[in-house]
Amino acid sequence: MQITKHKVAAIHYTLTDNEGKVLDSSSGREPLYYIHGIGNLIPGMEDGLEGKTKGDKFQIKVAPEKGYGVKEDTLIQQVPRTAFGTQEIKVGMQFQTNRGQVVTVTKVGLENITVDANHPLAGVELNFAVEVMEIREATADELSHGHVHGPGGHHH
Numbered sequence: 001m002q003i004t005k006h007k008v009a010a011i012h013y014t015l016t017d018n019e020g021k022v023l024d025s026s027s028g029r030e031p032l033y034y035i036h037g038i039g040n041l042i043p044g045m046e047d048g049l050e051g052k053t054k055g056d057k058f059q060i061k062v063a064p065e066k067g068y069g070v071k072e073d074t075l076i077q078q079v080p081r082t083a084f085g086t087q088e089i090k091v092g093m094q095f096q097t098n099r100g101q102v103v104t105v106t107k108v109g110l111e112n113i114t115v116d117a118n119h120p121l122a123g124v125e126l127n128f129a130v131e132v133m134e135i136r137e138a139t140a141d142e143l144s145h146g147h148v149h150g151p152g153g154h155h156h
């Protein structure tokens with residue numbers, strides 16, 4: 001069986017940046033279960049997994065455009081320090097805006113705080129080392145819900 005649209009696949013993966021730093025890994029956890037072809041994963045991952053079979057081990061290189069997007073300058077903003085009240089602000093802190101957007105503090109100035117609403121992996125080239133553990137048909141329920149049920153998925 002190959003990974004094609006509406007198959008459920010279980011994969012182990014390790015994600016590194018171009019300097020070899022590990023950003024995320026399923027190592028030591030359950031494999032990642034997903035439904036192929038419906039946008040559960042970033043487009044570059046789905047492209048790389050298409051047609052693979054159980055036991056395949058390979059690398060997928062994903063450009064930002066097919067990953068978490070390119071960095072957009074318009075999503076970087078300066079906010080008056082007073083907007084944060086009296087709490088101490090440090091680089092790397094994350095806040096949720098009124099509109100539900102997550103922003104990361106990238107610079108702390110005397111008057112202004114710079115916050116970035118880009119995804120932390122925006123603009124980053126992603127290198128995935130992948131192993132396909134399992135492939136099966138998705139059930140009708142899974143397709144209507146848009147996610148995997150049972151092991152590695154939702155229990156409801």
Ligand code: ZN
Binds near residue numbers: 141142147149154156
């Ligand atoms: Zn469900």
